[in-house]
Amino acid sequence: MGLRLIVDSDLAIDDWLALGYVARHPAIDLLAITVAATGEAHANPAIKRAHGLLCLAEHAAVPIGAGRKRPLRGNNRFPWYLRWAMDVGLLLPVPKVQQSQTLSALDLLLQQLLGSEQPITLLCIGPLTNIGELLQLHPTIAARIKRLVIMGGAVHVAGNINSIIRTNNLTAEWNIYIDPYATQLVLESGLPITLVPLDVTNSVPVGSSFFELLEPTPKTAIAAHIKRVLQRIQKINRGLYFWDPLAAFVAVHPELVQYQPMRLKVVETAGAEQGRLVEAADGALVDVCIGVDRAYFEQHFWQIVNRVAE
Secondary structure: OOEEEEEEEEEHHHHHHHHHHHHHHEEEEEEEEOOOOOOOHHHHHHHHHHHHHHHOOOOOOOOEEOOOOOOOOOOOOOOHHHHHHHHHHHHOOOOOOOOOOOHHHHHHHHHHHHHOOOEEEEEOOOOOHHHHHHHHHHHHHHHHEEEEEEEEEOOOOOHHHOOOOOOOOOOOOOOHHOOOHHHHHHHOOOOEEEEEHHHHHHHOOOOOHHHHHOOOOOOOOOHHHHHHHHHHHHHOOOOOOOHHHHHHHHHOOOOEEEEEEEEEEOOOOOOOOOOOOOOOOOOOOEEEEEEEOHHHHHHHHHHHHHOOOO
């Protein structure tokens, strides 16, 4: 049996790459996908794209459900034009598939966790609204969770929200900024947490070394789709990093990255540091990824998504 995994995603571009990787990886048992609807894509388009990506990856259908549309507290949100771009998928088509009735993200998480005989790992690659709500309303469910692998935050490097919107907040990363209160609930849960922050993802840009790997004709439909996505991004010169794919890699191959334990808490107060992750004596103990072999990661990622199943 492989790594039993639920992916909580906001279906942004890097999430598409991460889901392709997860769906093609032979050591991952993907159980469900929950949509963080406070993130880049709205709920219904995100559900459709998730189904389509699984189809492209030749993965069996899994249940998919969307969460609440607003953060647990506050009203931070992505710019409308980014959400529109994710909703239409950069005008890149994916297969239209028949969708079954879906549960809400909260109900789907409960169903999967309560129905499993073994703890499940959660890969969290969007705002933490769904996970925060789950732990807030059902704190005992933590016993059913093996580990949280979270892409988010910037500990000792600058944030990235100011690269998209005009703001004096130079410290926050988007996934944490959207719902800082939910993030703090997650940190205080006592669960084992692996954090994949900008500190390490800054070292894995989608650059020329990776594009060189894409030159041969892809062998799988999902690899061909990923190639089209990245070529489109390259044309419009939007800086892209392997944020979520790296978190997916960490979830299944934790031994291949370097860590540093840190005690962290999130700044919840509105202002120039809202969403910032800070080290604090009373913070939650978190395994923070600080290093990865970029060349190995790039080759491995492409090998998995371009892998022809035996």
